[in-house]
Amino acid sequence: MNRELKRVSVVMLIMFLGLLGAATVIQVAQADSLASDGRNTRTLYDSFRAQRGPIMAGDTVLAQSIPVDDDFRFLRQYANPLVYAPITGFFTLNQGLSGIESSENSYLTGNNSSQFLEQMNSILTGRPTQGASVNLTIRPDVQQVAWDALGDYQGAVVVTEVGTGKILAMVSKPSFDPNLLAGHNSEAVIDYYDALDNDPSEPLINRPIGALNPPGSTFKLVTAAALLESGRYTPESTVPNLARLLLPGTDVEIRNSDSKTCGPGEQVSLFTAVSLSCNVPLAQFGMALGYKPIVDMAKKFGFNQSFDVPMTTARSYIPQVMDEPQTALASFGQFDVRATPLQVALISAAIANGGIEMYPTLIESITASDLRPISAFTPREYSRPISAETAAQITAMMQSSVSNGAATNASIDNVSVAGKTGTAENGPGEPYTLWFTGFAPTTGEPKYAITVVVENGGGLGTNGYGNLIAAPIARAVLEAVLQK
Amino acid sequence: MSNQALDATKADTGPIPRMMRIREPQRMRNVELGLILVAFGISALALVLVQLATMGAVHAGIFAMCAIIAALTLLVHVCLRFVAPRADALIVPIAVMLNGLGIAEIYRIDLALENVGWDSLAIRQIAWTALALAATVGVVLVVRSPRSLQRYTYTAGLIAVILLLLPMVPGLGVEVNGARVWIQLGALTFQPGEIAKIALAVFFAGYLVQHRDSLSMVGRRFAGLRFPRGRDLGPILAVWVLSMLVIVFQRDLGTGLLYFGLFLVMLYVATGRLSWVLMGLGLFVAGALAANQFLSYVRDRFANWYDAFNPGIFNADGGSYQLVQGLFGMGHGGLFGTGLGQGMPYITPVSQSDYIIASLAEELGLVGLFAILCLIVLLVSRGARIGFAATDDFSKLLSIGLAFVIAWQTFLVIGGVTRIIPLTGLTTPFMAAGGSSLVANWMIVAILLRLSDAQSRVPRLVVES
Numbered sequence: 001m002n003r004e005l006k007r008v009s010v011v012m013l014i015m016f017l018g019l020l021g022a023a024t025v026i027q028v029a030q031a032d033s034l035a036s037d038g039r040n041t042r043t044l045y046d047s048f049r050a051q052r053g054p055i056m057a058g059d060t061v062l063a064q065s066i067p068v069d070d071d072f073r074f075l076r077q078y079a080n081p082l083v084y085a086p087i088t089g090f091f092t093l094n095q096g097l098s099g100i101e102s103s104e105n106s107y108l109t110g111n112n113s114s115q116f117l118e119q120m121n122s123i124l125t126g127r128p129t130q131g132a133s134v135n136l137t138i139r140p141d142v143q144q145v146a147w148d149a150l151g152d153y154q155g156a157v158v159v160t161e162v163g164t165g166k167i168l169a170m171v172s173k174p175s176f177d178p179n180l181l182a183g184h185n186s187e188a189v190i191d192y193y194d195a196l197d198n199d200p201s202e203p204l205i206n207r208p209i210g211a212l213n214p215p216g217s218t219f220k221l222v223t224a225a226a227l228l229e230s231g232r233y234t235p236e237s238t239v240p241n242l243a244r245l246l247l248p249g250t251d252v253e254i255r256n257s258d259s260k261t262c263g264p265g266e267q268v269s270l271f272t273a274v275s276l277s278c279n280v281p282l283a284q285f286g287m288a289l290g291y292k293p294i295v296d297m298a299k300k301f302g303f304n305q306s307f308d309v310p311m312t313t314a315r316s317y318i319p320q321v322m323d324e325p326q327t328a329l330a331s332f333g334q335f336d337v338r339a340t341p342l343q344v345a346l347i348s349a350a351i352a353n354g355g356i357e358m359y360p361t362l363i364e365s366i367t368a369s370d371l372r373p374i375s376a377f378t379p380r381e382y383s384r385p386i387s388a389e390t391a392a393q394i395t396a397m398m399q400s401s402v403s404n405g406a407a408t409n410a411s412i413d414n415v416s417v418a419g420k421t422g423t424a425e426n427g428p429g430e431p432y433t434l435w436f437t438g439f440a441p442t443t444g445e446p447k448y449a450i451t452v453v454v455e456n457g458g459g460l461g462t463n464g465y466g467n468l469i470a471a472p473i474a475r476a477v478l479e480a481v482l483q484k
Numbered sequence: 485m486s487n488q489a490l491d492a493t494k495a496d497t498g499p500i501p502r503m504m505r506i507r508e509p510q511r512m513r514n515v516e517l518g519l520i521l522v523a524f525g526i527s528a529l530a531l532v533l534v535q536l537a538t539m540g541a542v543h544a545g546i547f548a549m550c551a552i553i554a555a556l557t558l559l560v561h562v563c564l565r566f567v568a569p570r571a572d573a574l575i576v577p578i579a580v581m582l583n584g585l586g587i588a589e590i591y592r593i594d595l596a597l598e599n600v601g602w603d604s605l606a607i608r609q610i611a612w613t614a615l616a617l618a619a620t621v622g623v624v625l626v627v628r629s630p631r632s633l634q635r636y637t638y639t640a641g642l643i644a645v646i647l648l649l650l651p652m653v654p655g656l657g658v659e660v661n662g663a664r665v666w667i668q669l670g671a672l673t674f675q676p677g678e679i680a681k682i683a684l685a686v687f688f689a690g691y692l693v694q695h696r697d698s699l700s701m702v703g704r705r706f707a708g709l710r711f712p713r714g715r716d717l718g719p720i721l722a723v724w725v726l727s728m729l730v731i732v733f734q735r736d737l738g739t740g741l742l743y744f745g746l747f748l749v750m751l752y753v754a755t756g757r758l759s760w761v762l763m764g765l766g767l768f769v770a771g772a773l774a775a776n777q778f779l780s781y782v783r784d785r786f787a788n789w790y791d792a793f794n795p796g797i798f799n800a801d802g803g804s805y806q807l808v809q810g811l812f813g814m815g816h817g818g819l820f821g822t823g824l825g826q827g828m829p830y831i832t833p834v835s836q837s838d839y840i841i842a843s844l845a846e847e848l849g850l851v852g853l854f855a856i857l858c859l860i861v862l863l864v865s866r867g868a869r870i871g872f873a874a875t876d877d878f879s880k881l882l883s884i885g886l887a888f889v890i891a892w893q894t895f896l897v898i899g900g901v902t903r904i905i906p907l908t909g910l911t912t913p914f915m916a917a918g919g920s921s922l923v924a925n926w927m928i929v930a931i932l933l934r935l936s937d938a939q940s941r942v943p944r945l946v947v948e949s
Contacts, residue, residue, distance in 0.1 A: 001880055002872055004753040008884060009868045011749075015895040016861050020854060022902035026814045027850040034815030039798065039808070042816045042828050 044093075045072070052076065053108045053131030053369065055088050055100055057138040063088045063101070063178075065131075076101075076182035083147045086172035086206040087138060087362065089311070090181040092189055099206070100134060100362065103310040107132040107366050107374065130369035137166035137364045137377070145480035146171045149473045155434075155454040156207035156341040157473065159481060162349040162439060162447045164379045165358030167309065167342075168481065172207040174199075209313035212338035213433040213453060216424025217277045217406075219298075219333025221347050221394060221437075223286050224274050226297035228390040230289060235393050238267035239284040247283075247325035254328065256280050257406075257423065257465070274397040275405035277421060279332045286331025291322040294330065300385035301347050301357065303339070309360050316343040333424060344437045345451035346382075351398070352418070352439035352447045355391040357382045399442055409471035412479055416442040419474065423465040431457030436470035440478050448481045450474050509569035517561055519577030524554055527584025530824055534592040537825025546591060549610045550584075556617035563621050567628075568937035572870065575936075578863045579914055579929050583613055583922070585856065586915030588824065589836075589844050596830040602671070605836050605917040612919030616926035623930035630934045634878045637690025644683035647676035648726070651734060662781060663736045663909060675920035677730070677739045678911075681746065681889055682927055688747055689881035691719065692754035696877070700755035711759045720760065723747040724767045731771070735781055738896055738908030744768060745892050750885045754877075789906035806833045810842040810901050821849025836917040838909055842901050857898075860913065864891045870936045883935050886928045 026034070035043050051074055054064040062084045065074035076091045078084065089099015097105060110131040146157040146169045159169040180192045196204050205211055227233040241262055244255045262268040262278035273281035286294060298318045299305070307313045316339040322330055329335035342360060350357035359382040366374040386394075398418035402408060406421050419438025426433060434457065439449040452470040528547065535542050557580055564571050591606035599605060627633065633640070650667050651657035658666045658673065666673045692699070699719075704711055723744060731740035748764040775782040787797055788804035792811070797803045809832040817827060829835045829843030836843070845853040867887025874880040890913050897916075900907035911921040 001753060001756070001877065004756050005868065005871050005880070005884055008749055008753060008888060009865070012864055012868070012888065012891040013861070015891060015899075016857055018904055019857060019895065019898050019902060022899070022904050023814065023845065023850055023853050023857075026811055026902060027818055027845065027853070030811075031815040031818045034812055037793075037812065040812045040816075041831055042812055045828060046816075 050109050051130045052091070053110070053133040055104075055108075055134050055136065057084075057136045057140050057143070060140045062136070062138075063091075068184075070184055072184050075184065076178075078178045078182070080144075081177045081179050082175040083143060083171070084138075085175045085178050086208060087136065087170055088178060089206075090176075090178035092181045092193070093184065093186060098204075099311060100136070103308070103312075104134045104363075104366070107134060110369070132366050132368045132374055134366055135364045136362050137161075137168060138170070138362065139168045139481075142169040142477065142481050143171065145169075146473075146477045147173075149476040150452070150454075151473075153454045153469070153473075154201055154456050155452065156211065157453075157477060158208045158341045158345040158451045159477060160345055160349050160360060160449050162352040162449050163358065163445065164377075165349075165360045165382070166364070166377070167360055167362050168448070169477070170208045170342075170362070172205070174201050174203040176203045206311070207453070207455075208341045209307075209309060209311060210340065211453070211455070212314055212317065212340060213435075213455065214424035214426065215316075215333040215337060215339040215344055216422030216433065216435055217279075217332055218344050218347070218420050218422035218435045218437045218451075219337055219339070220274055220277065220282050220331070221351065221398070221420055222298050222301060223282055223289075223294055223331045224270060224394055224397065225301075225351075225386045225390060226293040227270060227285055227289055228393055229297065229386055230293055233270060233285070233289075235271040235397065236269050237285075238269050239273075239281050239288070241265055241268040242280050242284075245280045245283060245328075247328050248287075250325050252325060254279055254283055271397050271400070274394075274420070275400040277401065277406035282331045283328035287324050287328050291327040291330070294318075294327065295320060295322075297385060298337075300383050301350060302343055302382065307342070307360055309342070309362050311362075313342055314340050316340050333422060341451045341453045344435065344453075345449050348398075348418075348420075348437045348439050348451065349449035350383075350385055351391050351394050352442075352449055353391075354388040355386040356384055395442055398438060402438065406467055409467050409475065412440065412475055412482075415440050415478075415482060417475075417478065418442050419471065421465070421467045421471055431455075432465070433457075434465060434468075434470045436467075436474040438474060438478075440482060448478065450477055450481075452477075512571075512573040513561070513565050513569055516564070516573040516576055519574065520557060520561060520580055523577050523581040523584055524557075526581065527588060530585060530588035531591065533824040534588055534595070535825075537823060538592065538595045546606070549607065550587070553610055553613045553617060556614055556621075560617055560620050560624070563624055564933065564937075568624060568933055570937045570940035571933040572866050572936040575863060575866050575929055575932055578859050578866075579926065582856070582859055582863075582914035585844065586840060586912075586917075587613070589829070589840060589847070589915070590917045592825050592847070593830050593836050593843060595825075596828075608919065609917050609922070612922045615919065616923040619923050620926045620930040623927050624933060627931065627934050630882065630931060630938055631876055631879055633686050633882070634690045634693065637687055637694070640683045640690065641687035644680045644687055645726075647680040647683065648730065648734075650676045664734045665736045665739060672919065675918070677734075677736070678920040678924035679927070681742060682886070682924060682931070684743060685746065685750070685882060685885040685889060688750045689878055689885055692750055692881060693878045695719070696754040699751070699760075700757050711763075712757075717763075720747070720751065720764060720767070724764075724771065728771050728775075731775055731782070732779065735779075736909060737775075737782060737785060737906075738900075738910035741896055741908060742889065742893055742910065745896075746885060746889050749888050749892075750881055753884055754881055785906040785908070789903060792903065806839070807901075807903065807907055809833065810839050811903065813839075813842050813846040814902075817846035817849045819850050821845070821847050821852055823847060837911060838897065838916065839901060840916045841898050841912045844915070856915075857894075860890070860894050864888075866936075867932055870932055870939065873939050874935065875939055879935055879939065883932065886932055890925065890928065 052065040055062045063078050065076050068075045089101040091097055091101040108131040142159055150157055150171055150173055157171040160167050176196050181189055183189050243261045244253055246253050256278045262276055262281055263272050268281045295318055303316045303318045306315045318337050326335050330337050359380040365376045368374050395418050398420050402417045402419040417440040422435030424433040434454040437451040439447050452473045454469050587609050590609050594604045594606045651664050656667050657664055658668045660666050665675050665677050699716055702713055727740040727744040731737055751760050776786055784802050788807055791797050792804040792807050813829055813832050824847050827846040829846045832839050864887045867883055871880050871883035893910055896908050897910040897912050899905040911918045913925045
């Protein structure tokens, strides 16, 4: 019988070896793929257990995780939540992430491969990984002023430092309270999220980088850049000064904003047309130049592309091919041209920076929980859409616009401000989109670019215009930026 | 028994003084006591870790209760010193270790699920452990000569059948999760099928010893194997029908498989005929195909097994949710585990009973699971060793049967959890929450202890192993 006993023993041993083998496959070979299965709630809960790193702006804490006595161990808290919501985004239990919380998630959780040392340390000590802190380029004083200046309007403000591409302020209204989304009561969170999602004013849209509006007259800067860079035009080049113009082959008539000619005289120069923001001369210039150089110039500024700031922006849009009347409309930012506030700010910034466009970013540095620097900001050039000479010429037009043109409400005592307003049509009877973009100072460093957009006509329907509503907001913010 | 003759001659020339020392009863019991204390220490440490990880402080309550079962364990030990001093020294410590780790993990999940009082499965498990240890003392005292159990062959068979029928008695049996294998006794539920496996092992051993000649010698040769006569097929068919009845009427796939596998192995050991195993496997395949065809719950188990991650099956009622959650848990534990009290085993359904091993694998990691499986292998190998050393056929068959039933049950349940085979509802021996399983496995321990003691009393030297 012992022969049989031996065989049965071998069979039993094989059974156990099978169990050990299967367990090894599950716990080692398949562990990562099991962890990444969307149905694996353990992975989800794990992400809440790590103490998420804070989001900072200078010394100001914008978001931090504080220990609480429940299953999730930590609660995410946002300071001044409405003001910073478009930047920080939100961190929820089961409705996903947004903003910096989402784009920098791997650093904040401590799971980024650059935090390998911390991960090993947490395995050895048994303590949960501590996330890195993300430090932003945002200047809290500017952000607050921009928030206050925008008042009850629906819209956005973006301020950048032109020489570096750092975003100093990024305001979106209406906003939301990410604290109410970070709560641990799922039902309350979902109710609040649904309410935001169904709100017709769309508070969940991050307007500075996500809202696409017709840029209107602010786009004249791109048209002017294309004209000057073509070599065939100078600021003194002229076209006949007409009050209205019937677009060739159509029954569409375009007018200047006050239905008058662009200043006195039979001829009007490019300089005057931009300074006074006249549609008819720009349309004539645009048609004479053709759509191609305008589209190419827009693309050099960043149209049809997205930026990672590090959140991915919406792509500003210009059609690749246009006929003559479409080109005329696009020359002053109508037809199908659409731009984010950030894109318009980048145009101003490139002009201010002598034609060099810097890549925009919100990230100043990332610091591990033991204060070891993980990454630090270095300025990065995005493109050189125009020459320094062209930049200087356009700057002069924008300066004139603020001192005695269409953007006078942006002027600041003792500071030379360059600016361009925009009053964009959204369709017959629809409220206008009101713009201001510009920068200050025009000489000396550092220079700051600002873009203000007010949607929905600023409550005035088709009676509001950029200089009335957007320009004063820009002035208030620029004053605050320059004070420091 | 030519082997034993050989052993005897070999022993004559072997290092006799050393072997004598190893088999010295006093010394073996001291080894046992030392290992039991180690098992106590590890179990207590596990409980402390659980409390620190989940509550941040040590609470005395659970330790007071565990002290009672520790005392009872020592009673088992003392009892062995007096009535069975030559019993195997490793079996009790291994059982204590597994039992202790099981209680720690059950307690850990109780804390997470906020089960208190009599709802706390850990407290019930401790109570059942006390009962099981009492039963162990009882069996050790009553079964003075395990060979005498052969006299009760048919009685054991009858008891097994009665135990299996109990859950079907109206008013007594209760249905849990679709399986009708439980009886209600006041506040306690009991699974008589667990005890039945011991009765069946005794019955099979006795029956096969009597009939092994007719089952092995007679028959026709075909394809190089000797196949039995038609009239000798009765027993295997009877056990097959019994297993199928359990699967069909009690809707308990695991227990049916357990009994059939047990019988097949004991039949093979008794007769040495591979043809029996082949016929058994043929019957098994036929039964499996039929069950898959006609029993929806068996069909579900198969579907859950081969396509576990399919979203439809995952979300289905009675689908693979539990299986996949168990896999997630094991994966979450990884190589070294999350640490006791620091994983999330409670997410998996029945994480304290059928899925205790996945819970332990999550918190102790692959390393811990290996350790646990090695303990079970060691326990099984002690059983097999007792079988090798036994001097009579009945003891041999009974030992290997009891050892195999532990191994087979472990394989069926952990194999199901790790997706080697479809999931069957069985308990991991000594660890899973469940009183009947605990009592039954401790009774197996008691019988193995008696068997090992009895064989060492035979005036001869033991096989070196």
